[in-house]
Amino acid sequence: MASLPEGALMQRAAAGLAYAVIDHLGGAYGKRVVLLVGSGDNGGDALYAGALLARRGAWVEAWLLSDRAHAGGVAALRAAGGHCVGLDTGSFVPHETGSTDGGAARRADATLVEPGERQRARVETNTVDVVIDGIVGIGGKPGLRPEAEAALEGLAGVPVVAVDTPSGVCVDTGEIDGAHVSADLTVSFGTYKPCHLLDPAASACGTVRLVDIGLELPAPIIESLEAVDVAALMPRPAPDVHKYSRGVVGLRVGSATYPGAALLAVSGANTGLAGMVRYVGTASEWVKRLHPEVVGDGQAQAWVVGSGSADGANSALAFARASGVPLVIDADSLRPLTGPLGVPAILTPHAGELAALIREDRGDIEARPLHYARLAAKRFDAVVLLKGRRTTIASPDPDTPVRVNTTGTSWLATAGSGDVLGGLIGSLLAAGLAPIDAASAGAWLHGAAATLASAGGPVTASGVAAAIPAVIRSLPAVSPPSR
Numbered sequence: 001m002a003s004l005p006e007g008a009l010m011q012r013a014a015a016g017l018a019y020a021v022i023d024h025l026g027g028a029y030g031k032r033v034v035l036l037v038g039s040g041d042n043g044g045d046a047l048y049a050g051a052l053l054a055r056r057g058a059w060v061e062a063w064l065l066s067d068r069a070h071a072g073g074v075a076a077l078r079a080a081g082g083h084c085v086g087l088d089t090g091s092f093v094p095h096e097t098g099s100t101d102g103g104a105a106r107r108a109d110a111t112l113v114e115p116g117e118r119q120r121a122r123v124e125t126n127t128v129d130v131v132i133d134g135i136v137g138i139g140g141k142p143g144l145r146p147e148a149e150a151a152l153e154g155l156a157g158v159p160v161v162a163v164d165t166p167s168g169v170c171v172d173t174g175e176i177d178g179a180h181v182s183a184d185l186t187v188s189f190g191t192y193k194p195c196h197l198l199d200p201a202a203s204a205c206g207t208v209r210l211v212d213i214g215l216e217l218p219a220p221i222i223e224s225l226e227a228v229d230v231a232a233l234m235p236r237p238a239p240d241v242h243k244y245s246r247g248v249v250g251l252r253v254g255s256a257t258y259p260g261a262a263l264l265a266v267s268g269a270n271t272g273l274a275g276m277v278r279y280v281g282t283a284s285e286w287v288k289r290l291h292p293e294v295v296g297d298g299q300a301q302a303w304v305v306g307s308g309s310a311d312g313a314n315s316a317l318a319f320a321r322a323s324g325v326p327l328v329i330d331a332d333s334l335r336p337l338t339g340p341l342g343v344p345a346i347l348t349p350h351a352g353e354l355a356a357l358i359r360e361d362r363g364d365i366e367a368r369p370l371h372y373a374r375l376a377a378k379r380f381d382a383v384v385l386l387k388g389r390r391t392t393i394a395s396p397d398p399d400t401p402v403r404v405n406t407t408g409t410s411w412l413a414t415a416g417s418g419d420v421l422g423g424l425i426g427s428l429l430a431a432g433l434a435p436i437d438a439a440s441a442g443a444w445l446h447g448a449a450a451t452l453a454s455a456g457g458p459v460t461a462s463g464v465a466a467a468i469p470a471v472i473r474s475l476p477a478v479s480p481p482s483r
């Protein structure tokens with residue numbers, strides 16, 4: 001910031017925001033835009049973007065929700081032909097804006113709402129094309145104040161573009177505590193924030209669009225893999241490779257009650273990412289018939305246990321643990337866990353399973369996935385992959401960023417898809433990926449395979465497994481790591 005002229009970052013943010021709004025609306029000319037403007041720089045972004053839209057022929061009205069507003073933004077909007085309205089027509093006084101954008105405070109030298117504007121009848125809300133939410137951004141506390149709630153109520157049904165973050169959500173944790181904006185589009189500046197990735201707040205963001213404003217960013221505490229990252233993690237056979245050196249994954253899953261879980265877990269593991277798949281359990285005959293490549297008991301570089309294991313869950317876990325190799329622990333084998341396992345492990349609970357495991361309320365876990373994934377990772381000294389719309393993957397090492405998965409479709413909420421995921425992660429673990437990488441790359445591929453197989457329609461767990469190789473083929477080419 002020190003090297004930039006004052007206000008440069010805000011101008012970049014506002015321009016990015018305005019063009020995103022123009023894209024969203026399919027143009028600016030003749031559109032009716034209401035800005036909801038809070039007291040900080042988030043409101044400043046909205047006002048400058050409003051000025052740009054007004055210059056492009058939009059009709060723009062700013063509702064100033066506080067007795068302070070970004071003075072430069074107000075002046076710019078007025079100069080471009082936009083209007084400012086105070087909701088409660090209080091006395092609007094000059095103020096010093098926050099110092100996040102350039103450091104120096106700016107002092108307004110005019111009242112924010114001119115007398116003529118103050119009493120104007122406000123726009124008919126059913127003619128508004130878009131609301132720009134500049135109530136609060138990264139400086140806001142969770143929840144909305146009554147004037148913001150009232151304004152949003154009056155504009156119910158109008159599409160909302162959120163500036164940086166949907167106002168009211170907790171930016172740093174993705175939690176929700178009180179009223180908040182639900183946006184159709186969120187335009188984030190510089191980087192994604194936790195609320196853009198983590199549920200429940202991520203569900204309030206709508207589509208998230210990132211505008212690069214040239215920030216130099218610190219190391220993240222949360223990250224989300226993209227296709228190129230997954231491509232770089234994929235095990236690719238070297239020329240001198242053989243089936244054992246590519247890794248052997250073993251599965252002790254399924255039971256007489258749930259033979260299908262065994263077949264699905266094997267289909268997730270048996271996509272060719274590892275050199276060999278072993279299966280031990282009651283569904284052996286079925287596995288042999290449907291997956292002739294799969295062999296029986298023996299040494300493995302990773303074991304998958306618990307999916308549909310029913311009464312066999314404890315012994316499957318005990319056998320696998322005794323092998324000393326990394327484990328994927330799913331479903332029924334999560335139940336006997338009481339603490340660290342002594343071997344590298346990935347636990348793959350959904351919220352209900354994690355609730356039972358750590359004796360918490362399922363609703364609390366769904367409301368605070370980041371918190372509980374981290375807590376469980378620490379307690380069990382294992383990578384914890386907490387399944388959900390935004391699967392959240394925490395490492396026991398507090399310095400390793402938490403990974404949030406963004407691939408997938410709600411069609412993936414289907415029986416057996418978790419069994420496929422466990423097998424897939426096991427094969428990546430056996431192929432030599434670190435547990436956090438195996439879990440997060442597995443979640444990414446699984447979600448992407450579901451989207452591919454679904455193509456907008458229904459999908460089954462078998463269909464997801466079948467689509468995994470095609471997803472891997474479609475990953476971008478990456479140069480191999482230098483030795």
Ligand SMILES: NC(=O)C1=CN([C@@H]2O[C@H](COP(=O)(O)OP(=O)(O)OC[C@H]3O[C@@H](n4cnc5c(N)ncnc54)[C@H](O)[C@@H]3O)[C@@H](O)[C@H]2O)[C@@H](O)CC1
Binds near residue numbers: 040140
């Ligand atoms: N930091 C940066 O590098 C940049 C920041 N920019 C913008 O600046 C924003 C941050 O600005 P600020 O730090 O001024 O903070 P905000 O504008 O996010 O909000 C803080 C202000 O809102 C009030 N407030 C807090 N919680 C509230 C609530 N729940 N309801 C109503 N009012 C509440 C506070 O009293 C304070 O005045 C970013 O989100 C982004 O939009 C951009 O202009 C680009 C550069």
Ligand SMILES: [K+]
Binds near residue numbers: 134136137162164167
């Ligand atoms: K906002």
